[in-house]
Amino acid sequence: MKLTLRVWRQKNADADGAMSTYQVDGISSDMSFLEMLDTLNEELILKGEDPVAFDHDCREGICGACSLVINGDAHGPERTTTCQLHMRSFQDGDTIDIEPWRASAFPVVKDLVVDRSAFDRIIQAGGYITAPTGAAPEAHATPVPKPDADLAFEHAECIGCGACVAACPNGAAMLFTSAKVNHLNVLPQGAPERETRVLDMVGQMDAEGFGGCTLTGECATACPKGIPLVSITSMNKEWLRATRKVAKK
Amino acid sequence: MVPVTSCDMALATRTDRRPSMARTVWDSTVGKKTVMAVSGLVMLLYLVAHMIGNLKIYFGVEEFNHYAHWLRTIGEPFMHYEWTLWLIRVVLVVAVVAHAVSAYQLSRRDIKARPSKYVHKKARSSYATRTMRWGGIILGLFIVWHILDLTTGTVHSGGFETGKPYQNVVDTFSTWYGNVIYIVAMLALGLHIRHGFWSAAQTLGAGSRTRDRALKTTANVLALLLTIGFVAVPVGVMTGVVS
Numbered sequence: 001m002k003l004t005l006r007v008w009r010q011k012n013a014d015a016d017g018a019m020s021t022y023q024v025d026g027i028s029s030d031m032s033f034l035e036m037l038d039t040l041n042e043e044l045i046l047k048g049e050d051p052v053a054f055d056h057d058c059r060e061g062i063c064g065a066c067s068l069v070i071n072g073d074a075h076g077p078e079r080t081t082t083c084q085l086h087m088r089s090f091q092d093g094d095t096i097d098i099e100p101w102r103a104s105a106f107p108v109v110k111d112l113v114v115d116r117s118a119f120d121r122i123i124q125a126g127g128y129i130t131a132p133t134g135a136a137p138e139a140h141a142t143p144v145p146k147p148d149a150d151l152a153f154e155h156a157e158c159i160g161c162g163a164c165v166a167a168c169p170n171g172a173a174m175l176f177t178s179a180k181v182n183h184l185n186v187l188p189q190g191a192p193e194r195e196t197r198v199l200d201m202v203g204q205m206d207a208e209g210f211g212g213c214t215l216t217g218e219c220a221t222a223c224p225k226g227i228p229l230v231s232i233t234s235m236n237k238e239w240l241r242a243t244r245k246v247a248k249k
Numbered sequence: 250m251v252p253v254t255s256c257d258m259a260l261a262t263r264t265d266r267r268p269s270m271a272r273t274v275w276d277s278t279v280g281k282k283t284v285m286a287v288s289g290l291v292m293l294l295y296l297v298a299h300m301i302g303n304l305k306i307y308f309g310v311e312e313f314n315h316y317a318h319w320l321r322t323i324g325e326p327f328m329h330y331e332w333t334l335w336l337i338r339v340v341l342v343v344a345v346v347a348h349a350v351s352a353y354q355l356s357r358r359d360i361k362a363r364p365s366k367y368v369h370k371k372a373r374s375s376y377a378t379r380t381m382r383w384g385g386i387i388l389g390l391f392i393v394w395h396i397l398d399l400t401t402g403t404v405h406s407g408g409f410e411t412g413k414p415y416q417n418v419v420d421t422f423s424t425w426y427g428n429v430i431y432i433v434a435m436l437a438l439g440l441h442i443r444h445g446f447w448s449a450a451q452t453l454g455a456g457s458r459t460r461d462r463a464l465k466t467t468a469n470v471l472a473l474l475l476t477i478g479f480v481a482v483p484v485g486v487m488t489g490v491v492s
Binding site: 006008019069071072073097099102103104105168169170171172199202203205206209210211212213214215216217218228229230232233234235236237238239240241243244246247 | 267269270273274276277278279280281282283355358359360361362363364365366367368369370371373374378381444447448450451452453454455456457458461
């Protein structure tokens with residue numbers, strides 16, 4: 001495959017960026033999208049040019065490190081992570097636009113790499129349970145009804161890649177935050193901190209400068225793990241419940 | 250050594266002091282959306298009543314004018330003349346202001362949260378979703394014109410007469426611009442309700458996987474009924490059924 005790539009290049013956080021055009025040849029349709037970028041970078045390095053910076057880690061779709069907006073879609077045309085996107089999803093001779101996640105809470109570090117530490121701070125605000133650590137507890141000590149366990153697992157699938165923020169026209173982190181809130185709030189282990197968790201995580205989400213939800217549904221469409229839009233509804237419900245409960249104390 | 254009293258203990262362990270409920274709601278994006286949802290539903294309820302009232306124009310001058318007069322005498326003798334009407338007006342003004350201020354603040358925040366656009370543009374989300382902000386502004390301007398036209402008569406096209414709403418309505422819809430402004434605004438209203446009603450349900454936590462289809466259908470039916478119901482009045486005047 002022969003492709004024309006238009007890639008966002010930006011020296012550092014303060015520099016102005018622009019789209020640069022590159023030609024790549026000899027791309028196999030079995031390559032992953034990141035391997036295609038590796039091929040481009042090898043050529044750039046041989047020519048003595050600065051390779052394109054992009055985030056990647058496990059390359060098996062479970063770590064949430066890869067983060068590219070490909071032809072206007074977060075993670076590209078397939079519903080998966082960029083590392084699991086293969087070049088067979090494109091045609092020979094295609095022009096592909098590659099851009100970083102866009103949100104003021106995710107500033108560009110270099111080229112296609114953005115700083116997603118805002119997500120870490122949302123987790124630090126309440127995305128955990130306060131429990132004594134040590135040996136793993138006996139699995140049957142706390143019974144969890146199967147439907148609750150399934151619901152928690154569905155939300156726990158969130159890998160925190162930020163595609164929801166990238167796809168949202170408001171740069172909102174509602175889908176991410178709701179996945180993390182619901183994951184723990186439906187489980188008995190999460191119950192003691194049920195109210196403070198949702199209040200603090202939503203508070204941190206707002207403090208990070210993410211936008212609000214206008215329920216366009218772009219986030220759920222982009223999510224490589226299929227976190228549903230109704231997850232946001234559940235978090236809204238939890239938030240309203242917590243607001244009432246905490247006010248009574 | 251200073252003995253630790255139970256009082257000190259209580260002070261030291263009490264770490265969950267939080268701002269008041271009103272503060273929490275107003276400072277949060279989720280809370281402001283709740284304000285928008287509740288105020289939106291209040292206005293929606295009013296619109297249903299308003300539309301049904303408007304349709305009385307098809308039953309002739311007397312019934313319509315009598316209905317308009319009755320609006321001023323609701324609750325008598327407990328309420329004084331026009332008290333109930335003013336109460337409704339106050340609630341509506343509060344709802345409109347709360348809705349608009351929240352929308353303005355949230356929109357400012359949303360635009361700030363996504364300052365740079367993608368180079369590769371894509372057609373995204375439904376028309377109703379994309380037109381919520383502009384549609385809201387159109388509706389806000391419409392409300393101002395509508396009150397100046399048919400409540401105060403300030404910008405009315407004919408000779409506005411208090412207590413003769415039937416003739417006033419006919420006058421308004423006898424002008425081309427009266428019809429254009431009204432019909433455009435009612436189409437904007439339909440789109441606004443289509444996305445707004447469903448969104449309000451999600452914001453208030455009333456949505457669920459099993460209820461989603463029912464909520465979307467309700468939103469569409471409400472949007473369609475209100476638009477048709479309101480537009481029926483200028484259409485009636487234009488076709489001569491109401492004159």
